[in-house]
Amino acid sequence: MEDFNKKYNMTDAELFAPIDKDELESEKITAPRYSYWKSVFRVFFRNKINIIVLVLLAAVIAFAYIYPSVIGYNAKVDPYINLNDTAAWHLSPSAAFEHFGFAVKWLFGSGANGGSTFDAIWNGSRISISLALICAAINMTIGIILGAIWGFSRRIDMVMNEVYNVLGNIPYTLLISVMVMVFSPSFWTLVFAMTVIGWLGMAYYIRTRVIIIRDHEYNLASRCLGTGIFKIALRNILPFMTSVIVLEIAAAVPGYISYEVFLSYIGLGLSEASLGRLIYEAQNAMVTPGWGWEFWTPVAVASVITVVLYVTGQNLGDASDPRTHM
Amino acid sequence: MTKYVLKRLLHGAFSIIAVVFIVMVLVYGLMNRDLVFAKDPLLSRQMNNAREVYKFQKWEEFGYLDYVTYADYLTELTRNGEIDEATRAEAVKFGRTAEGDSELTTEYVQKFREHYESQGYSVVRKDAVVSRGRLANGGQQQLFAYKDYSVFRRLWNYFTSIIYIDNIHYVPEETDIGERGLTFTWHDPMYGGEKFSPALMGNGTRYKYLLYFDDHFPFIHQNMLTINLGVSYSVTRGTDVFTSMTQSQGSWVQSMITYPTGHTELSADNLHTAAYVAGSRETSELLMARFTDDYTNTQTVQKNMSRLGYSFVIGIIATIFVYILGLPIGVLMARYKEGVLDKVGTVYIMFISAVPSLAYIFMFKGLGRAIGLPWMFDMDNVSKFMYVLPIVSLALPSIASMMKWMRRYMIDQMNSDYVKFARSGGMSDTEIFFKHVMKVAAIPIIQGIPGSILLAMTGALITERVYMVPGAGGLLIDAINAYDNSVIVGVALFYAILSVLSLILGDVLMAMVDPRISFTDKAR
Numbered sequence: 001m002e003d004f005n006k007k008y009n010m011t012d013a014e015l016f017a018p019i020d021k022d023e024l025e026s027e028k029i030t031a032p033r034y035s036y037w038k039s040v041f042r043v044f045f046r047n048k049i050n051i052i053v054l055v056l057l058a059a060v061i062a063f064a065y066i067y068p069s070v071i072g073y074n075a076k077v078d079p080y081i082n083l084n085d086t087a088a089w090h091l092s093p094s095a096a097f098e099h100f101g102f103a104v105k106w107l108f109g110s111g112a113n114g115g116s117t118f119d120a121i122w123n124g125s126r127i128s129i130s131l132a133l134i135c136a137a138i139n140m141t142i143g144i145i146l147g148a149i150w151g152f153s154r155r156i157d158m159v160m161n162e163v164y165n166v167l168g169n170i171p172y173t174l175l176i177s178v179m180v181m182v183f184s185p186s187f188w189t190l191v192f193a194m195t196v197i198g199w200l201g202m203a204y205y206i207r208t209r210v211i212i213i214r215d216h217e218y219n220l221a222s223r224c225l226g227t228g229i230f231k232i233a234l235r236n237i238l239p240f241m242t243s244v245i246v247l248e249i250a251a252a253v254p255g256y257i258s259y260e261v262f263l264s265y266i267g268l269g270l271s272e273a274s275l276g277r278l279i280y281e282a283q284n285a286m287v288t289p290g291w292g293w294e295f296w297t298p299v300a301v302a303s304v305i306t307v308v309l310y311v312t313g314q315n316l317g318d319a320s321d322p323r324t325h326m
Numbered sequence: 327m328t329k330y331v332l333k334r335l336l337h338g339a340f341s342i343i344a345v346v347f348i349v350m351v352l353v354y355g356l357m358n359r360d361l362v363f364a365k366d367p368l369l370s371r372q373m374n375n376a377r378e379v380y381k382f383q384k385w386e387e388f389g390y391l392d393y394v395t396y397a398d399y400l401t402e403l404t405r406n407g408e409i410d411e412a413t414r415a416e417a418v419k420f421g422r423t424a425e426g427d428s429e430l431t432t433e434y435v436q437k438f439r440e441h442y443e444s445q446g447y448s449v450v451r452k453d454a455v456v457s458r459g460r461l462a463n464g465g466q467q468q469l470f471a472y473k474d475y476s477v478f479r480r481l482w483n484y485f486t487s488i489i490y491i492d493n494i495h496y497v498p499e500e501t502d503i504g505e506r507g508l509t510f511t512w513h514d515p516m517y518g519g520e521k522f523s524p525a526l527m528g529n530g531t532r533y534k535y536l537l538y539f540d541d542h543f544p545f546i547h548q549n550m551l552t553i554n555l556g557v558s559y560s561v562t563r564g565t566d567v568f569t570s571m572t573q574s575q576g577s578w579v580q581s582m583i584t585y586p587t588g589h590t591e592l593s594a595d596n597l598h599t600a601a602y603v604a605g606s607r608e609t610s611e612l613l614m615a616r617f618t619d620d621y622t623n624t625q626t627v628q629k630n631m632s633r634l635g636y637s638f639v640i641g642i643i644a645t646i647f648v649y650i651l652g653l654p655i656g657v658l659m660a661r662y663k664e665g666v667l668d669k670v671g672t673v674y675i676m677f678i679s680a681v682p683s684l685a686y687i688f689m690f691k692g693l694g695r696a697i698g699l700p701w702m703f704d705m706d707n708v709s710k711f712m713y714v715l716p717i718v719s720l721a722l723p724s725i726a727s728m729m730k731w732m733r734r735y736m737i738d739q740m741n742s743d744y745v746k747f748a749r750s751g752g753m754s755d756t757e758i759f760f761k762h763v764m765k766v767a768a769i770p771i772i773q774g775i776p777g778s779i780l781l782a783m784t785g786a787l788i789t790e791r792v793y794m795v796p797g798a799g800g801l802l803i804d805a806i807n808a809y810d811n812s813v814i815v816g817v818a819l820f821y822a823i824l825s826v827l828s829l830i831l832g833d834v835l836m837a838m839v840d841p842r843i844s845f846t847d848k849a850r
Contacts, residue, residue, distance in 0.1 A: 165337065166344040171821045173787065177806045178349065178814065182356040251679065258682035262788060265684050266803050279684065286688070299688060303681045310680035 079115030147206025250313020254306035376464030494530035506530030556812030567816030576630030637797035641782025656732025777828035
């Protein structure tokens, strides 16, 4: 200290100024800045595959949602525009290019009535993806909310377990097919059929997770300090579940698309020209030599869509787990 | 333990009843009941009033309602001795319109109306349909009463008739069939009466042979107790769901058969299955020449397995593959985490979980065709290779999920404290892994074993359809497509029983292998 005074030729009073004591500031604990969602995306984009997958996802969505309206696709008219031109039926892509000249719409050849398979597939994808997204949204919302309540309240747990035991035994396919049979097989019927007990599995899963986390020591401590149950659910438990929920949604959306395809294949699906319906209608084309395009292209597109959605969801789920944010 | 299992069984029985209740509400309550005729070729041949009556008769068969005609009512009265035969014969003739009734008929029609309306029935009188002075086709006047069953009544009727115990009062008491009773013989008359083969036979029962031996698995057969899950209307016309699942299929196996009259013929009839059909011999010369009594309805011996048999064989072989392939691969993936096998396996699991099942089943089908495997099930020339593709299609996705779960359980266990403790104690990783971790991780897998065995019987919907396997999985879909209510309910019951049983058995098995789990309240 003496040295400083000599070196700068200043007194203590000139070198140091007292600061006011700030009670509030002294309570703060300094920690590195951490934003949850920023970290999620940082981790997500660190993996280069995800960028490719996202580009594919964007392409799929563009084709499914924008392309049909750009070309003004009408599912009631367009598949039949070449109905009278028998030479245009069941063409492979190269034959279709020869017949119609090159155009994007003949990329997958032509269908049973000379309509463009490419257009039909993207229109069908729009229906299938919408169905899956709506079903997932409904089932997940109901499932998460009910599952959380189910997990928290012991009294509700008892009642819901019985409900689960009964409803869980109904063969799911049976229920959906009976619903489709009872009502007409329209889009909203299928949504209703798939959501009427579809949330149960998600709710049960959430309930189990909530019960596991609910009794952890930190929650016990939190409750002892007088935190409300609602706040505990929202602040203490939900962050733990985010990645689990994202993973579930990631598996659910492609699952619903597959299920729609399956239902259509067994003849119980939509009456609208969804992907499953296209596959169902092209069943016989599969075994006819030269007609394979009609069958395999919707199958392939359905697979690409489900894989892209699945991979995006899985990786987003991994990224939303805070333990990967180091 | 016993107490716990009994409690679970009771719970299970309740949930099975609830499932059937829900399915019945859906099928009988919500579905338009005219749809049951969608696949019925006979309805279109019925005209005018006959068409209405036909519908009501069918609805009664289906269990929708109770249907009584005026003639039935009068017959009932005669049987009770309230009116004599002459009155009945006179009263039954009701006119084309209500004005045309005679005085006696008016009186009894009024009684009929009052009797049934007081019980909540609706009474319908259809006047004759006349065109150009003549009765139109099917235009006969009709008079009947009907009442819809309530769901609870239907449920009660259904569950009380599921198990039928054969008894000597099956044949209506008025019918003269000689002395009713059971006879036991050491020498089955089917084999000429000299060969030693015990059999229990009945007269007055539904089946002639109640207990018998033959050369087919399981060698001893019984007909005393039959299971009725619901009689099919359109899928397998007139056959019970349980029978159509368990009966052999395909082309007939003929052999020289000596009928009870001594007549010998090349035939596929299995005389041991003879069931009573009232008055059948009188209407058929053929049956008269073959049988000495009215036990004439026999099942035929057919070459191929039953629906359940095919589904079970394919399902069980696939399940075996799932366990012998999926488990070790999952274990190795966990053991060498982040290794090549783990990465390849993860891609495979992802492929199976993401791609629609239909897509990869067709892919396997295409691949199988390319390497020359039979890709269609043909019951006339059965070869072992025909089973390959369905089994592969069924096993591959389940192997993926087995790998996924086994890997997950193993990795979860590897992070637990006892593993760290064992490692600090100086055990080698391999030793810990195979001696301790695997044992614990296998427990949830063991819980699933009874389920995968039992549920193999329900058949696989897509696989069976893609390869045209005549299995049990197709039955439900056929029934739904044909609006065959009773089959739907029957199959639902069958599924529900199997899934409840497999859950209970799984828990019991788990408790047996894991000493930490106890079902007694005290230990908790």
